[in-house]
Amino acid sequence: MPDAPPGPSAISGTTRLYVVLGDPVAQVRAPGLLNDLFARTARDAVLVPVHVGPDDLEEVMRGLRHMRNLDGILVTVPHKIEVCRYADLLGPAAEVAGSANALRRNPDGTWLADNFDGAGFVHGLRDNGHDPAGTTVALAGAGGAGRAVAAALLTAGIAQLRLYDPDSTRREDVLARLEARWPGRVTVGAEGDFDGDGVDIAVNATPLGMRPDDPLPFDLARLPHTCAVADIIMKPAETALLKAARDSGRPVVHGRHMLDSQVLLYEEFFALHAPERKGRLEP
Amino acid sequence: MPDAPPGPSAISGTTRLYVVLGDPVAQVRAPGLLNDLFARTARDAVLVPVHVGPDDLEEVMRGLRHMRNLDGILVTVPHKIEVCRYADLLGPAAEVAGSANALRRNPDGTWLADNFDGAGFVHGLRDNGHDPAGTTVALAGAGGAGRAVAAALLTAGIAQLRLYDPDSTRREDVLARLEARWPGRVTVGAEGDFDGDGVDIAVNATPLGMRPDDPLPFDLARLPHTCAVADIIMKPAETALLKAARDSGRPVVHGRHMLDSQVLLYEEFFALHAPERKGRLEP
Numbered sequence: 001m002p003d004a005p006p007g008p009s010a011i012s013g014t015t016r017l018y019v020v021l022g023d024p025v026a027q028v029r030a031p032g033l034l035n036d037l038f039a040r041t042a043r044d045a046v047l048v049p050v051h052v053g054p055d056d057l058e059e060v061m062r063g064l065r066h067m068r069n070l071d072g073i074l075v076t077v078p079h080k081i082e083v084c085r086y087a088d089l090l091g092p093a094a095e096v097a098g099s100a101n102a103l104r105r106n107p108d109g110t111w112l113a114d115n116f117d118g119a120g121f122v123h124g125l126r127d128n129g130h131d132p133a134g135t136t137v138a139l140a141g142a143g144g145a146g147r148a149v150a151a152a153l154l155t156a157g158i159a160q161l162r163l164y165d166p167d168s169t170r171r172e173d174v175l176a177r178l179e180a181r182w183p184g185r186v187t188v189g190a191e192g193d194f195d196g197d198g199v200d201i202a203v204n205a206t207p208l209g210m211r212p213d214d215p216l217p218f219d220l221a222r223l224p225h226t227c228a229v230a231d232i233i234m235k236p237a238e239t240a241l242l243k244a245a246r247d248s249g250r251p252v253v254h255g256r257h258m259l260d261s262q263v264l265l266y267e268e269f270f271a272l273h274a275p276e277r278k279g280r281l282e283p
Numbered sequence: 284m285p286d287a288p289p290g291p292s293a294i295s296g297t298t299r300l301y302v303v304l305g306d307p308v309a310q311v312r313a314p315g316l317l318n319d320l321f322a323r324t325a326r327d328a329v330l331v332p333v334h335v336g337p338d339d340l341e342e343v344m345r346g347l348r349h350m351r352n353l354d355g356i357l358v359t360v361p362h363k364i365e366v367c368r369y370a371d372l373l374g375p376a377a378e379v380a381g382s383a384n385a386l387r388r389n390p391d392g393t394w395l396a397d398n399f400d401g402a403g404f405v406h407g408l409r410d411n412g413h414d415p416a417g418t419t420v421a422l423a424g425a426g427g428a429g430r431a432v433a434a435a436l437l438t439a440g441i442a443q444l445r446l447y448d449p450d451s452t453r454r455e456d457v458l459a460r461l462e463a464r465w466p467g468r469v470t471v472g473a474e475g476d477f478d479g480d481g482v483d484i485a486v487n488a489t490p491l492g493m494r495p496d497d498p499l500p501f502d503l504a505r506l507p508h509t510c511a512v513a514d515i516i517m518k519p520a521e522t523a524l525l526k527a528a529r530d531s532g533r534p535v536v537h538g539r540h541m542l543d544s545q546v547l548l549y550e551e552f553f554a555l556h557a558p559e560r561k562g563r564l565e566p
Contacts, residue, residue, distance in 0.1 A: 011318055013303075013311040013332045020296075025352065028296040035294055048331055049296045049352060056349035063346010066339035069308065069332060 011046055017069050018047035018270075021060070021083070022076035025051040027235050029256075030074050033263050041272050045071070054078055061086040065111065072270050073103040077207075080115070080144030087113030096151040096181060098173070099144035104270055116265045117145050117258060118152025121232060123265075124257025125201070130228050133157035135200035140164045140191070140217040142174045145232055146205035150174065154182045162195060163188045164218070165206075196222030204231045209239030216241050220248060231255050294329055300352050301330035301553075304343070304366070305359035308334040310518050312539075313357050316546050324555050328354070337361055344369040348394065355553050356386040360490075363398070363427030370396035379434040379460060382427035387553055399548045400428050400541060401435025404515060406548075407540025408484070413511050416440035419481050423447045423474070423500040424488035425457045428515055432488050433457065437465045445478060446471045447501070448489075479505030487514045492522030499524050503531060514538050 020030040026049075034047040052060045057079055064070055065086070075083045080099040084090060087103055091114030094100040100113035125132055137158050139150055142165035150163060161178070163186060165171045171188040178186045189195075196202070196219070208217040210233055220229070220241075229245035230253035242252045266272070303313040309332075317330040335343045340362055347353055348369070358366045363382040367373060370386055374397030377383040383396035408415055420441050422433055425448035433444055444461070446469060448454045454471040461469045472478075479485070479502070491500040493516055503512070503524075512528035513536035525535045549555070 011314040011329070011331060013305075013307075013309040013314065015314070015332060017331055017333070022296075024296075026296040031294040031296065031298070046294070046329070046331060048294060048300055048329060049298060050300070051351040052349060053351065056351075059349045060346045063343045063349070066335060066342045066346070068334040068336065068339075 010044075012044075014044055015069070016043070016045040016071050017067065018045060018072040018074070019050045019064065019070070020047060020074040020076060021050050021052050021057075021079055023051060023053050023078060025049045025076075028076055029234065029259055030076075033259065034074075034266065037263060037267060037272060041267075043272060047072075047074070052079070054082070057082055058086070071105050074266075075101045075103070077144070080117075080148075084113055087111050090114070093118055093148060093151055093155075096177060097144070097148040098177060099148055101144075101148070102266065102269055114269065115148040115151075116262045116269070117232070118148035118150070118155075119265055120260075120262035121149045121203075121230075121258040122152045122156045123261035125228075125230065125253060127257060127261065128228075128251075128253045130201060130230075130251070130253065132201060134159050136160045136162070136198050138162045138164070138194070138196060138199045138202045138218065138223075139205060140194075140203065140208075141205035142167070142170050142188075143205065147174050147177070149203060149205050149232065150178060150186075151181075154178065154185060159185070161186045162199070164191055164194055166191055191218070194218050194222060196224070196227070199223055199227050201228045201230060203229075204233065204239070204241055207233070209233045209241050210235065212240075214240070216244065220244055220250075223250070225249065228253060232258050234259060293327075295327075297327055298352070299326070299328040299354050300350065301328060301355040301357070302333045302347065302353070303330060303357040303359065304333050304335050304340075304362055306334060306336050306361060308332045308359075311359055312517065312542055313359075316542065317357075317549065320546060320550060320555060324550075326555060330355075330357070335362070337365070340365055341369070354388055357549075358384045358386070360427070363400075363431075367396055370394050373397070376401055376431060376434055376438075379464060380427070380431040381456070381460060382431055384427075384431070385549065385552055397552065398431040398434075399545045399552070400515070401431035401433070401438075402548055403543075403545035404432045404486075404513075404541040405435045405439045406544035408511075408513065408536060410540060410544065411511075411534075411536045413484060413513075413534070413536065415484060417442050418483035419443040419445070421445045421447070421477070421479060421482045421485045421501065421506075422488060423477075423486065423491075425450070425453050425471075426488070429488035430457050430460070432486060432515065433461060433469075434464075437461060437468060442468070444469045445482070447474055447477055449474055474501070477501050477505060479507070479510070482506055482510050484511045484513065486512075487516065487522070487524055490516070492516045492524050493518065495523075497523070499527065503527055503533075506533070508532065511536060515541050517542060 088110040
């Protein structure tokens with residue numbers, strides 16, 4: 001492996017830490033993506049997975065904040081909403097979405113949380129030839145990732161968002177957040193209310209599709225034949241929804257694009273683009 | 284680097300975690316030693332440094348205990364004594380020394396703390412041709428490492444231990460612990476009481492020697508010309524004490540032997556010798 005990045009033997013007492021929190025955590029792709037980025041940018045840093053259950057998030061976050069060589073925290077299911085409580089500041093996307101997937105330690109010691117799921121998803125859409133500006137979008141799921149995708153789509157200039165979620169409290173909460181910033185562009189409903197008429201892009205942001213026996217998150221037959229179908233699920237790489245959409249001739253956008261596109265955003269958020277001024281490259 | 288172990292890209296969501304806690308932490312050698320061991324034994328595991336100050340140890344230990352994929356904690360200055368409070372069980376060396384430098388999660392979820400500084404030091408002495416059995420030893424320093432070295436020397440069968448420390452409370456505490464197990468073989472005193480007559484091995488377990496302007500921990504002129512002189516300090520590799528001892532023709536034992544010898548003991552403690560049954564080697 002001539003192109004192998006520096007190995008664990010390159011981890012030393014000076015190495016800066018990043019973690020990714022999840023439950024489960026075995027499926028996360030962040031270690032591969034971020035450690036490759038650290039190697040490419042010659043950072044003396046490493047990202048490791050941390051498996052933490054919902055009841056233990058507070059203790060773990062407190063412990064992490066007291067680790068002086070920890071610079072960043074990535075967050076995946078089911079912690080994206082709860083983790084906002086442990087940040088001192090929320091960035092604009094986290095503020096609107098009410099969920100975060102990345103936290104960084106600022107130079108003054110405060111922690112800033114922001115959410116790059118939505119921006120990563122929109123990047124991924126554009127990279128696949130689907131500019132969302134002016135379109136009508138149907139989105140299933142108003143959880144941590146769903147609301148981040150919703151806010152980013154509205155920021156990207158979609159004309160109308162139809163948001164579906166089985167939990168009425170969650171629906172109303174998200175509607176209130178989005179209405180405040182983008183009045184008149186959002187409608188919400190239960191799954192049974194799904195309206196595919198005139199939809200340009202349909203998105204799954206629910207967990208449905210992770211397991212082989214899950215039902216589809218929405219009925220493809222209700223969508224126009226030209227409607228693009230996107231899923232944010234990464235495992236399996238192609239969900240039953242995307243397979244059915246592809247079989248029906250509709251363009252599809254896979255879940256991996258949301259995360260792949262986020263690496264560039266993390267590079268900016270964690271200030272990894274600038275050459276490092278201290279670390280293992282110095283004597 | 285054809286022999287480079289698997290790189291950070293080998294870290295994934297399934298990787299098990301080990302940490303080393305210290306303040307400072309930049310000087311620790313554990314990441315290099317343990318990550319090499321993980322690579323040799325094909326473990327899907329990584330050890331990273333965690334910088335934690337004395338006031339933050341409790342929060343960090345609580346957070347670490349709630350991380351479900353964390354299997355082990357190594358501990359260095361200044362936490363070796365305090366960390367015992369956060370273990371459920373103390374191994375024999377930690378019990379006697381009142382300090383620990385390694386904790387592992389047992390299969391039942393409890394945490395066991397033990398201390399390998401002493402056993403590592405005795406291994407290092409023997410590897411350098413100095414069997415301590417039956418000898419008289421002068422030891423400067425009754426802190427976390429000093430008391431571990433004291434207990435291991437007594438376990439190894441030394442005839443007499445003369446222990447020196449400027450802190451009378453600490454001296455009396457250590458004397459009581461050692462007397463209870465090895466009655467009549469230990470004397471304690473302040474630095475000014477140093478008695479080198481008939482000493483076979485003299486050991487520095489104080490921090491004196493880490494900085495260039497530190498005084499020597501004891502006066503070499505009071506020791507027999509044949510007395511072996513050992514230091515547990517690893518940086519610098521050769522302290523002023525060892526240099527003076529070597530210049531005077533006395534045999535010396537460097538600090539690195541204490542840690543190098545401990546890798547084998549960690550392999551046993553963390554059960555790393557058996558082939559792993561799951562991990563990155565499986566599909």
